[in-house]
Amino acid sequence: MTEDTGIAGDEYDAKAGRELAWRAQTVGLAALDMDDAELLHGWRSDPVTAHEFGIWPRSLTALRERIERDSDNxxxxxxxxxxxxxxxxGHIALSGQNLVNGTAQVELMLDPRHRGNGHGTDALDALVDLAFGELPMHRLTAETHTExxxxLAVLAKSGFVREGVSRSACLHRGRRYDLAVLSLLRPEWxxxxxxxxxxxxxGVRRPPV
Structure with a gap:
């Protein structure tokens, strides 16, 4: 679900009419749309990203269909x-939102060319603030394979606590991986x-033409 936070920022693409849905200290979050499919497809096709996330190659058409389907979720x-x-x-998401129980899961993927600059932590902090500051969430979770x-470092910097391991829960490249389960509770936030x-x-400014 998408809430009107009242903090919509500057347009980053005047032609597309893109505006920020949420902003933080060094990054802004703009709602994902169909025009972003090719960009995400390129990131997901990176071998390092594919290994870290345990994902397999999918067509651009399939990704567009997924974005369209998720937009109605x-x-x-x-x-x-x-x-x-x-x-x-990068791309970040708050998924599996349950407003009755106050729970949701965070997902994050960064462009390999922009890693190591703190953008992942800043984006995750912004999403966490959205979940606890504007939505009635009490518990956020994240999962990633233990290697x-x-x-794991980004999650720890944002305050997530490793609470357990789902053993042999992920199959990737013919090998089983354990999944680390992390969480952040409202009082901890x-x-x-x-x-x-x-x-x-x-604020995020328009890029030069």
Whole structure:
């Protein structure tokens, strides 16, 4: 589901009429749409990303169909992660939203060319602030295979606690992997000593033509 947060930012693409749905200190989140399919397809086709996420190659058409299907799904929100100059650097989602129990799962994928700069942590912090600051979430979870060190590091920086392992839960490239299960609870988020997304002063600008 998508809530009107009242913090819509500057357009990053005037021709597409793209606006921010949410902003943070160094990145902005714009709602994902069909025109982003080719961009996401390129990221998902990267061998390192495919290994870290345990995904297999799919056609661009299939990805477009998935984005269209997910856009009508009331229990998830998908966003493109944008830098202040409008450069897209990743995809992040809040999926499996259950407003009765106050639970949801976070998903994050970064452009391989923009890793190691803190963008993943900033984007995840922004999504977490959306979940706890604007939505009635109490528990967020994340899963990744236990050898995905970059993802585990980003989750830890954002306050997620590793609470267990689902043994041999993922099949990828003919091998079974364990999945690390991490979570962040509302009281833990409230205790984090960092600026909130709504205190952001950096907006995403239109890229130069």
């Amino acid at each position: 009331d229990d998830r929100d998908d966003y493109l992660v944008l830098l202040p100059d409008g450069t897209p650097v 995905n060190a970059p993802a 409230e205790g984090l000593n960092r600026p909130r997304a709504w205190d952001a002063s950096v």
